[in-house]
Amino acid sequence: MAGFLQNLIDALSLGSLYALVALGIGLLFGILRLINFAQGDYITIGCYALIVPSTDVTARMLIGAWSWPALIPAICLIVIVAALLTDALIFRPLRRASSPTLMIASFAVSYIIQNGILMIYGSRPKAVNLWSELNTQILVGGLRLPLLQIVTIVVTLLLMLALTLFLKRTRVGMQMRAAAEDFRMAQYLGVRANVVIGLAFAISGMLAAVVSFLYLTQSGSLSHVMGVPLALYAFVAVVIGGMGSLVGSVAGGFLVGIIVTFLQAYLPPDLRGFRDAFAFAVVILMLLLRPAGLIQNKNAIERV
């Protein structure tokens, strides 16, 4: 039982990370029809911004040495600016481009970021100790629970609550929901396209920054491709959640986390090496059963 509970917390914590990345991808997809694979690389940027730019093997902390009240806003700001820059330089000139074109462009952005980091920081992975005091266990009702996982889950839930309130209660949040549903109609009513799109990129950047804290504290290691698997799994989460539905993206993120963690825990040891193959087989099966995803995009339903 304790083992199961441990696996469940692992699954929810991994699912939290996927859900946060999936939210960033889902938000931009809803508004721009852009599947942004660079979302993972925003996370990488957030991690590397902590250390002194150099190709040395040992990482020296720069912003990472600051205390958290300064560190968190600084990294958030850097990643948000990076996300807005990718929009201004790459995606804005492609506003009228088709969805596949935008996706290819996002791959280009992804490679540019990865190679930029490679040039500045070198190719060898670096060990980084961020908030290692979180890598401990706490006792809750006789159960030992990993603190970082609990923090990850709580932070994710709080962020989702905040995002929900923002989208539901603020004027511009409402405009974002309208634009996600029918961008052209929102423009016909005077909703400013660049404001809505800029905000979507900024929120994606902030979500990526938060993931970079949580992920790096857990993994303790930097690599220029560290964001890629996160973006890939999050993309899968967006697809099985139902493209264009934010609730679906979150549900998909948690589901992917659960599938991956439980396969890792309960597959026979000989088969664990093929965990991802099994995980994607489950995904294929789900898409065969529900091709539109867990939560169907309401735009797809014909209105009479």
Place this chain on the structure above:
Amino acid sequence: MDAIAQPLLEVAGLHVRYGELVALRDVSLTVAEGEVVCIIGPNGAGKSTLLAAVAGGVTPDKGTIRFQGHNLVNLPAERIARLGLSLVPEGRHIFGTLTVEENLLIGASRRGDRRAIGQDLDRVFGYFGPLRQRRAYPAARLSGGEQQMLAIGRALMTRAPMILVDEPSLGLAPKIIDQIYKILLDLRVREKLTLLINEQSSHRILKHADRIYVLRAGQIRLKGTAEQLADGHAIKEAYFGFHEQQAAAG
């Protein structure tokens, strides 16, 4: 209507193409302040393209579109909305996941006058009673007629002096269509609106419009006041193109 007065909307020599397909050819049209002008024409005549071009959804190849002295060509849709032109598009395009009230508030996106927005909301609910009862419902759950009311109400919330309405009767029952027209004409008087309306059929429009244009295959075939065209003969001929068919046959 004073013929000498500067028209509110003036479209001149408009050409629109979708790739090789010519959608509009040398279309000119004027709408004076306070007028109700109707464009009628069969499916595919270019009516929706014309309204979309005015509202900034389609970029013309040639021609000018002037509204209150502003040139609208190449302006983004959001700017045109701000200048005071609001489109109620074909198929209504309501935001189905947003509530009825939120849909209306989106219409007021560019306005800062919060108190006036609240008053306008009340006024729109006054015109469209069924919407008030369903203000907290997701708009997707409204009936077709209610959605059309919502689309018109949303345009009113922009406080635009001129509203473009693309086929308001599409897919609605005759009784509902009559209701929608009654409201539109009521609004014309009470809100001092100028209306440009697209329709496929002329029989309702003849009663309500001041002037009519017949559009077929991308060109204006006929124009005149409602009285001039009252017997419907000329309209039928222009709509179906009998003369040209005979000429082609003979």
